Amino acid sequence: MLNKIKGSFRDPSxxxxxxxxxxxxxxxxxxxxxxxxLVSSGLLAELWNKDxxxxxxxxxxxxxxxxxxKTIQPEKLPFISYPYEWCFSELKDAALLxxxxxxxxxxxxxxxxxxxxxxxxxxxxxxxxxxxxSFEIHNKNTPWVAYKQFCQHFLAPLALMKYQDLRLNILFxxxxxxxxxxxxxxxxxxxxxxxFSFLTHIHLHAKTQKHYANKPERGQLRKSPKMNKxxxxxxxxxxxxxxxxxxxxxxxxxxxxxxNSTNYSESSFLKKREVIEEFLRKSGKIKNVWDLGGNTGVxxxxxxxxxxxxxxxxxxxxxxxxxxxxxxxxxxxxxxxLVMDLTNPSPGLGWAHSERYSLxxxxxxxxxxxxxxxxxxxxxxxxxxxxIAEYFSKLAKNLIIEFVPKSDSNVKRLLATREDIFKKxxxxxxxxxFLKFYQIKEKRKIxxxxxxxxxxxxx
Amino acid sequence: MRAINILFxxxxxxxxxxxxxxxxxxxxxxxxxxxxxxxxxxxxxAIKVKFKQIKDFSSSLFRKKNKDISKEN
Numbered sequence: 001m002l003n004k005i006k007g008s009f010r011d012p013s014x015x016x017x018x019x020x021x022x023x024x025x026x027x028x029x030x031x032x033x034x035x036x037x038l039v040s041s042g043l044l045a046e047l048w049n050k051d052x053x054x055x056x057x058x059x060x061x062x063x064x065x066x067x068x069x070k071t072i073q074p075e076k077l078p079f080i081s082y083p084y085e086w087c088f089s090e091l092k093d094a095a096l097l098x099x100x101x102x103x104x105x106x107x108x109x110x111x112x113x114x115x116x117x118x119x120x121x122x123x124x125x126x127x128x129x130x131x132x133x134s135f136e137i138h139n140k141n142t143p144w145v146a147y148k149q150f151c152q153h154f155l156a157p158l159a160l161m162k163y164q165d166l167r168l169n170i171l172f173x174x175x176x177x178x179x180x181x182x183x184x185x186x187x188x189x190x191x192x193x194x195x196f197s198f199l200t201h202i203h204l205h206a207k208t209q210k211h212y213a214n215k216p217e218r219g220q221l222r223k224s225p226k227m228n229k230x231x232x233x234x235x236x237x238x239x240x241x242x243x244x245x246x247x248x249x250x251x252x253x254x255x256x257x258x259x260n261s262t263n264y265s266e267s268s269f270l271k272k273r274e275v276i277e278e279f280l281r282k283s284g285k286i287k288n289v290w291d292l293g294g295n296t297g298v299x300x301x302x303x304x305x306x307x308x309x310x311x312x313x314x315x316x317x318x319x320x321x322x323x324x325x326x327x328x329x330x331x332x333x334x335x336x337x338l339v340m341d342l343t344n345p346s347p348g349l350g351w352a353h354s355e356r357y358s359l360x361x362x363x364x365x366x367x368x369x370x371x372x373x374x375x376x377x378x379x380x381x382x383x384x385x386x387x388i389a390e391y392f393s394k395l396a397k398n399l400i401i402e403f404v405p406k407s408d409s410n411v412k413r414l415l416a417t418r419e420d421i422f423k424k425x426x427x428x429x430x431x432x433x434f435l436k437f438y439q440i441k442e443k444r445k446i447x448x449x450x451x452x453x454x455x456x457x458x459x
Numbered sequence: 460m461r462a463i464n465i466l467f468x469x470x471x472x473x474x475x476x477x478x479x480x481x482x483x484x485x486x487x488x489x490x491x492x493x494x495x496x497x498x499x500x501x502x503x504x505a506i507k508v509k510f511k512q513i514k515d516f517s518s519s520l521f522r523k524k525n526k527d528i529s530k531e532n
Binding site for chain 1: 486487488489490491492493494496497498500501503504505
């Protein structure tokens with residue numbers, strides 16, 4: 001039975017489907033010429049050699065109701081992430097990857113017809129392009145059809161993150177085809193007009209769009225506009241240098257300096273590490289870990305250093321940024337930092353909520369780590385223990401969770417400015433709630449601290 | 460910098476062009492804009508390349524001259 005992926009409907013060149021649990025991509029007959037050129041020109045081989053494009057193998061063409069030229073089986077990625085979950089540098093690296101691919105494609109007489117950030121994923125700590133059908137034969141003297149999309153998907157959100165707020169990547173959740181340039185232009189501060197790239201590719205670009213959108217229809221352009229290759233390459237270079245020059249100043253946020261201001265002594269910090277290592281060992285064969293509230297990834301790395309694919313989620317984009325930069329610096333391939341607000345995790349988005357999957361629908365981990373976040377969920381967000389236990393149990397079979405009691409100074413701080421309505425926030429009620437979904441396999445009090453670590457497993 | 464400013468003024472005039480044919484499609488503005496920006500950026504690159512060629516040519520002449528002088532010595 002051929003199970004077409006619901007969100008794979010936009011591209012007339014093909015679609016993705018599952019058969020017996022394996023992901024395939026159908027290539028439509030209309031894409032035949034482009035695919036042949038992609039292979040015969042050597043472009044595919046170069047992109048594969050440089051690890052810029054997802055690899056695939058050609059398989060027996062599946063018979064279906066669709067016009068099919070070929071069926072390919074793309075390499076499977078452990079996790080699909082979305083641009084609204086990326087930190088600044090992840091989006092920036094995805095932008096540079098897209099431009100690098102476009103430059104290489106042009107040198108082979110091909111062109112990227114899409115410049116969607118959703119066509120980029122992360123594999124072993126590096127961005128990789130996943131849409132094999134985005135390449136088309138470049139007709140001489142034609143402009144880059146994806147220029148507008150590139151500005152909306154990359155340049156505009158990066159400029160907004162630089163000038164206004166790192167959290168503005170979340171605009172992607174609403175604008176799945178990137179931030180409209182008129183909106184970006186109105187949100188950016190006046191000083192962005194002094195930057196040649198932003199003035200050109202965002203402000204003036206938006207103005208031109210508006211100018212022509214308001215014009216009455218007069219049919220198609222009399223002559224197709226021409227753009228020679230030198231002009232096209234100059235445009236790509238301009239975008240590339242614009243992206244490279246977008247830098248953010250390091251600022252401290254709530255969590256940025258978290259590990260400098262916890263109430264852990266050095267010995268209890270080390271003890272906590274030891275207990276987590278022990279719990280990971282006792283959890284059996286673990287291939288994937290999700291660290292919820294992973295901050296800059298200090299504890300996520302206990303798992304990733306054991307060759308476990310680890311996603312380190314945090315609500316703070318600066319902490320995730322620091323984590324990602326560290327990942328790059330150390331050339332780590334097992335850790336993947338992502339921005340996520342657990343109290344409002346990524347939902348199903350797009351047409352019929354099925355173009356982009358919810359976080360829960362993408363749950364693929366064997367173990368969840370939830371260290372020092374229970375008090376934030378319960379006290380800052382009024383979440384009952386039972387709701388937390390139920391949600392976590394849907395994400396993974398195993399759980400390492402840290403209970404932070406009311407006597408802890410961080411909890412005291414959270415309660416300092418509000419009425420304590422959390423009469424049942426204690427170890428007994430915590431265990432009662434989690435025992436409804438899990439069995440407690442291990443329990444350790446962390447030395448020199450009030451906190452307790454648990455290893456649990458769902459029934 | 461002055462050349463860029465002049466090019467920008469030209470660009471702004473371009474925006475106010477009244478008789479351009481267009482689709483209602485909002486992508487049309489992007490398309491036309493890209494061609495204008497591409498032409499300007501391509502022009503800047505061409506000027507830079509020419510300038511470099513002239514610079515290289517004159518410095519090679521200068522080097523040649525120096526060489527000849529040293530030979531004479």
